[in-house]
Amino acid sequence: MRLVTYRRGRARPRVGAMVGEVVLDLAALAAALAREAGAARARPFPRTMLELIAGGTPALERAAAAVEHGRRLLEAHGVEGLVERGLGAPAGRVRLESPIPRPPRNVFCLGRNYREHAAERGAEAPAHPVFFTKVPEAVLPPGGDIVYHACTRELDYEVELAVVIGAGGRDIPAARALRHVFGYTIVNDVTARDLQKRHGQWFKGKSLDTFCPMGPVLVTADEIPDPQTLAITLRVNGETRQASHTSKMIFPVAECIAVLSEGLTLLPGDVIATGTPEGVGAATGRLLRVGDRVEAEIERIGVLANRVVAP
Missing domain, CATH: 3.90.850.10 (Fumarylacetoacetase-like, C-terminal domain)
Known part of the structure; x- marks a missing residue:
């Protein structure tokens, strides 16, 4: 995966993944997957790259599943379909931060x-x-x-x-x-x-x-x-x-x-x-x-x- 930390406007940074020239919103995609699976309440997705890293293999597997879901939706509905669903955006419409905007130490x-x-x-x-x-x-x-x-x-x-x-x-x-x-x-x-x-x-x-x-x-x-x-x-x-x-x-x-x-x-x-x-x-x-x-x-x-x- 090609993971990113990004912002849309003045919103707080989010964890995403680059697929071509599209940035997928991993938290939104993970929530969409949970709804499709019939979960009453989705587990919170890591809010930052550091949380994702600290989450180990389970968090990485959730991210991979979210990316794969995003790829399927992108193929079926195109980038505007993702935008309408709040699941992603063209890379040109977001601002990339450093993947880890502030490392935990030097x-x-x-x-x-x-x-x-x-x-x-x-x-x-x-x-x-x-x-x-x-x-x-x-x-x-x-x-x-x-x-x-x-x-x-x-x-x-x-x-x-x-x-x-x-x-x-x-x-x-x-x-x-x-x-x-x-x-x-x-x-x-x-x-x-x-x-x-x-x-x-x-x-x-x-x-x-x-x-x-x-x-x-x-x-x-x-x-x-x-x-x-x-x-x-x-x-x-x-x-x-x-x-x-x-x-x-x-x-x-x-x-x-x-x-x-x-x-x-x-x-x-x-x-x-x-x-x-x-x-x-x-x-x-x-x-x-x-x-x-x-x-x-x-x-x-x-x-x-x-x-x-x-x-």
Whole structure:
């Protein structure tokens, strides 16, 4: 499934699924299914993506059933038939939020997880995964504006595959790590390079407001059984700046999860950004400017697009 968090007008965010260019309302479809089955009262459907993730296999199965019902109705009645029944809408009529608008805690990140990126930054490939975090308040939805804050003069981009944990755990063996994955999305690890250098670490320069664009969808793990098989690209104003493949990660997703979970309990809904390939602006001398349109793309997930604006 291609799950989304979306809004219609000023209504509260809802959990949906993208089918082509249509957004299905999963709560409404689950209720419709219950009525068809003769249930006097439908069980409440998860109100947020975090609730859906925390609901485990039963919640995911309900979501899958709702999506399948939506597909049948879409085929029988078309998108306007769904709109009339309050069960969905064309994607152009809704506003996508980040799949998880506010993660339960800091976003975990991997530094220098592609050998070519480490080399372009003048560093050796690390012998062990290098972790840092970004604050959850930095998360920005698809189409949101990346603010070029006054405290920086060196704004950069980094396209990354992001892993969302489904089943929590501690000391997770690498051989079982992918069983703990709920799904995958895209993160642009926006970075103030001068703050990075000034403070001697990565947290501050990567945690400014709007510095964690995430989305556009959360693809469930069953649709990406091997996360090391994906093309990963970033464009600025239509020009390709990064182009690589997740097979080139130094530490694959399963190993990242295993090492991170050593003595540290991962929770449902945790987000892990798995590092960026070569081609960042700090290496090429082509940093971001106000007005730039940035498109981060990962095969089988989609395109996360944002624009850089003045503060």
